[in-house]
Amino acid sequence: MIRMVDVYKRYQKDYSALKGISLHVAKGEFVFITGPSGAGKTTLLKLIYCEEQADRGEIRVNGLNLARLRRGSIPYLRRNIGVVFQDFKLIRSKSVFDNIAFALRVIGASKKEMKRRAWDVLRRVGLQHKINGYPLRLSGGEQQRVAIARALVNDPVILIADEPTGNLDAVVAEEIMEILNEIHMRGTTVLVATHDMNIVERMNKRVIRLENGRCVSDSALSDVPASGSEVVGRV
Ligand SMILES: Nc1ncnc2c1ncn2[C@@H]1O[C@H](COP(=O)(O)OP(=O)(O)OP(=O)(O)O)[C@@H](O)[C@H]1O
Ligand SMILES: [Mg+2]
Known part of the structure; x- marks a missing residue:
């Protein structure tokens, strides 16, 4: 590999x-x-x-x-390749969903597909209930889980x-x-x-x-x- x-x-x-x-x-x-x-x-x-x-x-x-x-x-x-950093590198002005969907936009996914995939990766990190939250309202551990979800979204x-x-x-x-x-x-x-x-x-x-x-x-x-x-x- x-x-x-x-x-x-x-x-x-x-x-x-x-x-x-x-x-x-x-x-x-x-x-x-x-x-x-x-x-x-x-x-x-x-x-x-x-x-x-x-x-x-x-x-x-x-x-x-x-x-x-x-x-x-x-x-x-x-x-x-998904990449995760020490300082999370989430976009503060964007919701959890938008942070994740951002990585999908470049591949031209439909809105429905973006929702499905964001939901799926958030479930894998145990944060589906935060899909509409904002990074600054999350704990450090939760922010890192969102960053991991974002890294996973393109499989x-x-x-x-x-x-x-x-x-x-x-x-x-x-x-x-x-x-x-x-x-x-x-x-x-x-x-x-x-x-x-x-x-x-x-x-x-x-x-x-x-x-x-x-x-x-x-x-x-x-x-x-x-x-x-x-x-x-x-x-
Ligand atoms: N953009 C850069 N320009 C110049 N030197 C750099 C740059 N990035 C890293 N270095 C130098 O290269 C060496 C290796 O750095 P690197 O960041 O890969 O180390 P590291 O093992 O990740 O350290 P840390 O545990 O502190 O993160 C260091 O001496 C560092 O100063
Ligand atoms: Mg380093």
């Missing part, structure tokens, strides 16, 4: 945010990306949903070679979450992780960047650890230390 081979990314001339990342995430896997602040977690995720481009190396996502992807194909790729094959519980207390964080786990159980490939090791330990999933732009361990390869340009991942 996602394959990286020897990927490098630098934002500034003399500093690389990612240095030779190689990994493979199979369809339907749930993977945590961990590591200290500045390790490159967000950068790695941005490369996958084409928010940034790699300087070197190969990235394949859902069968597409991102280096060869034409600009016009990026929206197509993004429709297959993505990959869900990416960058520190999805960073602004939430421990109990609510656990609820959000449970929702992400349910999404995974239904077959979606899920990638979660977090430095909350309590959550990571409790969930018992594959963990890829980054440090200083390199992949320093991958629990899917417990016996083999991840290094340099080797392809790491499940066979």
Whole structure:
């Protein structure tokens, strides 16, 4: 589903945010990306949903070679990837329904279809009763659930979450992780960047650890230390 081979990314001339990342995430896997602040977690995720481009190396996502992807194909790729952020990124002036429907408008869905799909994804996160609410009247956990619903509405094959519980207390964080786990159980490939090791330990999933732009361990390869340009991942 996602394959990286020897990927490098630098934002500034003399500093690389990612240095030779190689990994493979199979369809339907749930993977945590961990590591200290500045390790490159967000950068790695941005490369996958084409928010940034790699300087070197190969990235394949859902069968597409991102280096060869034409600009016009990026929206197509993004429709297959749902993204959730630490700060929710909901539009405050729009209702819950409109926040979700916004993602559907671009594909030209009818009003009836939008209602049906918004209702369906809100049900999955347990918030159908808030369909006419506004983000600022929701708790942080509820806002993140709306953001997850929005990410799901185009039925993505990959869900990416960058520190999805960073602004939430421990109990609510656990609820959000449970929702992400349910999404995974239904077959979606899920990638979660977090430095909350309590959550990571409790969930018992594959963990890829980054440090200083390199992949320093991958629990899917417990016996083999991840290094340099080797392809790491499940066979
Ligand atoms: N747009 C940018 N311009 C310049 N440097 C950047 C940019 N984005 C990230 N960086 C640098 O790249 C490195 C990796 O950043 P990244 O955001 O990927 O780390 P992270 O692991 O997500 O950290 P955090 O846990 O704090 O979110 C950092 O040194 C950061 O300062
Ligand atoms: Mg980050």
